[in-house]
Amino acid sequence: MFVFAHLSDTHLDGGERSAARTRAAMDHLDALPWDLDAVLVTGDIADNGTPAEYDTARALLASRHPVLIGPGNHDVRGPFRENLLGEPAGDGGPINRVLRTASALYAMCDSSIPGRHDGLLAPETLAWLSGVLDESPPSLPVFVAFHHPPVELRIPFLDAIRQFGEADLADLVARHPNIAALLCGHVHTPAATTFAGRPLLLAPGIVSTLSLPWERGDDEGHVDPLLPPMLTFNVWDAGRLTTHYRVVGSLDTPIRDRTEAVDVIGRG
Numbered sequence: 405m406f407v408f409a410h411l412s413d414t415h416l417d418g419g420e421r422s423a424a425r426t427r428a429a430m431d432h433l434d435a436l437p438w439d440l441d442a443v444l445v446t447g448d449i450a451d452n453g454t455p456a457e458y459d460t461a462r463a464l465l466a467s468r469h470p471v472l473i474g475p476g477n478h479d480v481r482g483p484f485r486e487n488l489l490g491e492p493a494g495d496g497g498p499i500n501r502v503l504r505t506a507s508a509l510y511a512m513c514d515s516s517i518p519g520r521h522d523g524l525l526a527p528e529t530l531a532w533l534s535g536v537l538d539e540s541p542p543s544l545p546v547f548v549a550f551h552h553p554p555v556e557l558r559i560p561f562l563d564a565i566r567q568f569g570e571a572d573l574a575d576l577v578a579r580h581p582n583i584a585a586l587l588c589g590h591v592h593t594p595a596a597t598t599f600a601g602r603p604l605l606l607a608p609g610i611v612s613t614l615s616l617p618w619e620r621g622d623d624e625g626h627v628d629p630l631l632p633p634m635l636t637f638n639v640w641d642a643g644r645l646t647t648h649y650r651v652v653g654s655l656d657t658p659i660r661d662r663t664e665a666v667d668v669i670g671r672g
């Protein structure tokens with residue numbers, strides 16, 4: 405039995421609100437009387453993709469647990485690599501990374517498309533993922549993570565910027581029965597569904613939580629500024645995954661007014 409955490413969409417923008425909420429989540433994890441197998445952070449780490457935002461992210465996302473971070477549509481690959489990961493800026497290709505532990509394999513795939521808000525797993529990324537899976541022991545559970553959900557959620561403004569080209573991912577999943585679950589961010593709302601017959605776990609947002617169309621009667625990407633940051637704990641036990649949703653911080657966490665908060669999610 406092991407536990408890993410999943411958080412997403414910190415949207416660090418140089419302001420105190422996003423930093424305080426990210427700090428609340430990471431402090432919660434660091435204070436646990438338990439060693440997590442991994443902490444997955446599925447993108448939109450920075451809000452504007454500046455080097456300074458990634459310097460902040462590098463400090464805030466440091467943890468005593470193993471952390472695996474991937475990019476989202478708000479991220480910029482060059483400074484993400486240099487300032488957050490401490491690697492050469494490279495040629496701008498996808499940032500695909502794997503974390504192997506004694507218990508599991510975590511594959512963080514780059515579903516971002518530079519300059520766009522919708523997503524895609526590029527052929528290069530799918531080939532990388534296929535190679536990682538082929539080399540992993542069939543007995544080891546695999547968790548595949550990326551930023552954009554590869555399904556429609558009946559949230560129209562999000563469905564327009566979801567991950568497209570998902571048939572190739574579905575084929576890959578079908579070939580690998582040891583993929584235990586897929587995990588993503590981008591949606592800023594805690595949710596669970598399925599993709600290609602496997603669990604698809606959608607992370608709540610650290611920076612904000614989406615108001616759903618059937619809660620407000622519109623689809624303009626509003627967020628509820630009163631909701632505190634959330635993350636999930638995922639427990640793997642005897643071949644079964646259980647996801648726990650946890651609120652961190654408190655309603656005293658500094659928040660901006662509704663207009664500014666709407667802008668955070670309005671751009672995906």
Ligand SMILES: [Fe+2]
Pocket residue numbers: 413415447448476590591592672
């Ligand atoms: Fe986001």
Ligand SMILES: [Fe+2]
Pocket residue numbers: 448476477478551589590591672
């Ligand atoms: Fe996003």
